[in-house]
Amino acid sequence: MRNKKLQVWLPLIFSLIMISGMFFGFKLHQQTGSARGFFKKDKRTSLQEALDLVRNRYVDSVSLDSLQDGALQNMMEHLDPHSVYIPANDLSEANEDIVGNFQGIGVEFNIFSDTVHILFVIPNGPGDKAKLQIGDRILKVDDSSIVSKTLPSADIKRMIRGKAGSKVKLTILRNNKLQDVFVTRGTIPIPSIDAAYMIDGSTGFIKLNKFSETTYQEFMDAMTQLKAKKMTSLILDLRGNGGGLMSQAVNIADEFLDDNKLIVFTKGTNSERQEYRAKKEGIFEKGKLVVLVDELSASASEVLSGALQDWDRATIVGRRTFGKGLVQEQYVLSDGSAIRLTVARYYTPSGRSIQRPYEKGKKVYMEELYHRYEDGELMYADSMHFSKKDSFKTNGGKVVFGGGGIVPDYFVPVDTSLYTRGVTRLYLDGRFSNFVYQYYIKNMSEWQKYRTPAEFAVKYQNVNDAWEQLVAYAAKDSIYLKKIPEDDKKDIQNRMKAYLARFKWRTQGFYQVLGTNDDMILKAKEVLSK
Template identity: 75%
Template sequence: MFFGFKLHQQTGSTKGFFKKDKRSSLQEALDLIRSRYVDSVGLDSLQDDAMEGIMNHLDPHSVYIPAMDLSEANEDIVGNFEGIGVEFNIFSDTVHVLYVVPQGPSDKAGLQIGDRILKVNDSNIVSKTLPSTAIRKLIRGEEGSKVKLTVLRNNTVQYFYVTRGRIPLPSMDAAYMMDAVTGYIKLNKFSETTYKEFMQAMEMLQAKGMKSLILDLRGNGGGLVSQATSIADEFLDGDKLIVYTQGTNTPRREYRASKEGVFEKGKLAVLVDELSASASEILAGALQDWDRATIVGRRTFGKGLVQEQYDLSDGSAIRLTVARYFTPSGRSIQRPYDKGKKIYMEEIVERYQNGEMQTADSFHVNKTKAFKTKGGRIVYGGGGIMPDVFVPIDSSFYTQHITQLYLDGRFNNFVYTYYIKHLPLWQEFKTPTEFANRYNNTADAWSQLVDYAMKDSINLKKVPATEKKEVEDRIKAFLARFKWRTQGFYEVANASDKIVQKAKEEVSK
């Protein structure tokens, strides 16, 4: 649903857009069911199902959003939500606080990492069946409202009264200097705050002497086109074309560079993978077509459709595909979807099966759709953005025993428990860089992970040495995440990340 979503910014409110003097047959049928059907039925659910059925006959990215889900669906794009400012997970049927937003509502009320939330306004949330979505709805609420939390801390029950507030959802996971001249920025989406966050990070990195930049868009599913094009403008000079859109009922619209950028000359590498989509592909495609950046990683998702959001009169909305994206060279990013949504979505899995994730020679793209970059290099359309420098996926994490731990969340549970048991130890480290350089006791964590896994009959004792080392690196990165969030995770993880290291080589040439 999120891939490539573009808010309908040109026409303003679209409430009543679909109103007509003449009722449709769908509305007539619903009215008849309401007034004549033998049993009582939930008309809202019937209407939702009917709308979803209509959307299923369109492209994979046109979606219907019921009224009850619309607010949450918009949160990632807006860049904030209303709540208490904690991240939680459920371990052993109990809600554990994993992170408290600094200066947020919960921080001000006194909550800490490791607290166990037992009740929300006297509603018991210790349950084997209560899903995390239901718990989230209990905890969240309108800004300014108060919630009572019953918390277990150090085997003592305590009570906290939290005034809910507006909690930011940053689109930037990390920004730091990898060495004296190389900066690194990781973006997880393109929301209303992305360009502002990006510019603040660029100012900070350039003040520290940045001459080369690694921009990480792996896993970035897209978002607002305006944010992606604004960032592209900072890398491109003149009035260069960044992207254009066009559809059967939508005239061509061009997005061009319009001002002097903050980084038009330095070495630039952009990291992508199979989950980089839409706005990420627009940015990577524009920089590739103008030979401004080296694209490193694996072929992107291949989502080049423009959605605009239309609000309906009952509070629901549809995000409707209205045009296609085209890179400056004229190539379409979108891969085919004529065989249906299921096959379209499963194509990502097929890339693992057909060897594309392992060798650059296995790319399955239409070589007849060839285009040229400004410098004359051949690039292809109709299936995402192919990297200039291919780096295969690390398949060692997909062996049976390790995969079991990752898929069901037990690995994360273990690292959290290990972190809480050794809280005084982490206080010795003031920064992620210091932690990355000085913390080397991963052998102890590995030993305890082996014992932890054995309780569920998962034998890690015969895991190859190379895989053991990669798991230890991952444990270290997860420990850094609990203390410094995503900033800490990437500072530690990037030291052993093959794509990041390859990109570092490229910008140093």
Template identity: 75%
Template sequence: MRNKKLQVWLPLIFSIVMISGMFFGFKLHQETGSRDGFFKNAKKTSLQEALDLIQDRYVDSVKMDSLQNDAINDVMNHLDPHSIYIPASNLGEMTEDLVGNFQGIGIEFNIFKDTVHVLYVVPNGPSDKAGLHIGDKILKVNDSSIVSKTLPSEDIRKMIRGESGSKVKLTVLRGNTVQYYDVVRGTIPLPSLDASYMLEPGTGYIKLNKFSETTYVEFMRAMEDLQKKGMQKLVLDLRGNGGGFITQATNIADEFLDGNKLIVYTEGTNIKRQDYRASKEGVFEKGKLVVLVDELTASASEILAGALQDWDRATIIGRRTFGKGLVQEQYGLADGSAIRLTVARYYTPSGRCIQRPYDHGKKIYMEELYNRYENGELLTADSIHLSKDHPYKTNGGKTVYGGGGIMPDVFVPIDTSLYTKSVTRLYLDGRFNNFVYQYYISHIPQFEQYKVPADLATKYQNTSDAWAQLVNYAMKDSINLSKIPEEDKKILQDRIKAYLARLKWRTQGFYQVYNMSDPVVLKAKEVLEK
């Protein structure tokens, strides 16, 4: 029974993991795209000779770009799961998260009933300066209608984005009035820091979603602010963080570790060992520290968590991490495409490599995550199947293991409401997000009275009304929420409040409200109080 319920929502989780595992976690020099043209002067291979013959002699016309892409992808499929080929047309978009910005107009949108709705306007961004508001409906982009049953979000995004300094004309419906805006595109930041605030007096909280070129700077600004507010303890949340630049993770680790401590080392068949060590006085070498992790915590995040665990500097709380211990470098090819090639493994200070086996192919590799759900690992630590053939010792003598991610010191099971089929459907097809957005838009005057997330969390008492409307909304699509367990109902009501906060204050507001009932955060506070 549980297996059938899981099949409904696991594909989404697997897609997130693939993005996290395949696109992040690169060694990379600080400049994206190291060693451009690495293969430019290489002698022709048999593969290239074959492609040239096809182009020059084949009886029919052939799309050589597509043929070449397929050939390279087939080669990459014989390597590890994290070595990938990136066509030139996709390279810019795939490096945006690592660079930390993109060129656009500074809005977040979604499509409801074939119409593009503005969900968020970046403060002081191009759209904000032009006058766009949350709730606006975009009808046209440069006189091209985007009201359609078939136009995908990606096509709309491409129409709206463009080089910084260029203009885009938007036709917008606000209420019952059609308005026109000329928006000058600009550089839009992609923050890696989702939230930073005081959980309670003396205890700070920082949530990082990746390790991009800007992460360390964002982290240090947050630390400075929290310390001014009297922070003595810290909760560092790395759940869902798929990784990024090693140097960003090691720089942050350095702020927690004293002396010349080893943070991580990398080594491969063709790459000599390289050590990353603490090298300066850190800003938080003594205060109590906990790190939150889950099955989507990968790569550079595991480097940081592993270093702090091996030196007994932090308590790791949550669930077993992804298990990606491979290092990629990006190499530019002559046609503007690139490959991200695994060149080394990384090892935590105790000497463990946390990379899980991949010798049976990518499909089996990814199914290992499914097995975690199937065997109940996310519900109880006793169900975790991790080889214990090669134990390692932390600095304080605690036994840890490699070969399958970072095992938390304190286990917290997954939210069991996800096993309720009706709740799963509500999340996966976007109905929950759609409902919260529509509820927010119809109650904007009510939410304008709340000036900070804590006000909404403590003073907003209308969750019963929102719940009743959600039940009716879901029933239109044959989703019956009236009979779900009371505990699941409470979780959904808490999430309604958190998602409402997200619409007003983005991720900062979401986590300030959500963390009040998040069992992992509550466990972290409990551990810090001991």
């Protein structure tokens, strides 16, 4: 039975880790750096000679760009798992999460029954100003139909997005009536903070999803608001945070650490040791602090949690982190493509390198997370399989280890609800999110009763009605929910409630409602109460 425990989460785990490993972790001052100056143009390489021969002598026509991209990709494969080549066409999108914004119309959409449905409209964004609404169905973009069984979501996104200031014509279906809406695109922020709220009268909660150029300022704004509400203890949630700009993690760590404390240092074969220290009085140097981490917490998340653990400033709760202790810098090549090259390792204040071994290749490296599941590490604290030969001590004398991520002070297992195969299908193929969306649209007047996620979490009582409708909906596809274990039922009901809150209050609502039954948050509150 245990092999079924993570069926729901494994695809998400591997996709997120690939993203975090490939696209996060380079230094801010190198983001727009150029490779010019590193390469001399007066000496042609074998690669250039080969490309010229193909161009001038090959029997058929061929895309030289594709050949060059393939050669560079192959070169990166022989380095560490986090050095990556990014083709010119993909660079702008690859940088979006780091920059913290993109250019578009400011709506979130999903595809249900071959049709694009608007799930959320960013307040005061271009779509909001054009009067787009949740539930609108987009049928055409600039008179080109996007109703298709084969058109990928990524292609639809490219059609809708565009340079700020440009206009796009959307043909939408609302209340069974067709209408054209003209939207002037703008710059849309990508928030680093999913949620920031008071759990109780003294405990604040902040969930960070990445470390982009805007993260530190977002964090400070959230902290200021929480302190104004008399916060004396904080739960900082870094679960699923694949990292980002190390400078942002250093700045946030500075807000928790006093004096001239070392936060992190980096060094590599071709780069000298560089130290990053606390420089100023922080906004929260005294209050109780718990940091939540899991196997998807990587890179800059590990810089922050490692520094706070080494100085005994925070209690770390959760599961062993990913183990990415490599620093990337980005270099733009002459054709507009780029490489993110690992240039150094980072070390926590105690001297730990938390980077996992990668000598056996990228495939083995990435599959290590799956082996954590197979070996029982995600369920049992005493099943952790990593080298403990590199031991270090925190400022207070607690033993910690390098070479395998950050090990939490308090272990919380992954949710071990034994989902049946049918319930797994319900989550993985979109049926669940489709149902919740349809239920939300059909009951729009119901959601107007609630002003805040906290009020909704306490007062919304119709979850049984939603459950009965979900049971009937799933049965149409031979997914039978009536006899599933009670714990599974409660978990699904709680997630339905959280998804409903997300449609009204976005991620803030989702996490605030879901957090009422979150095992890690409950453990963190227990730790804070000691």
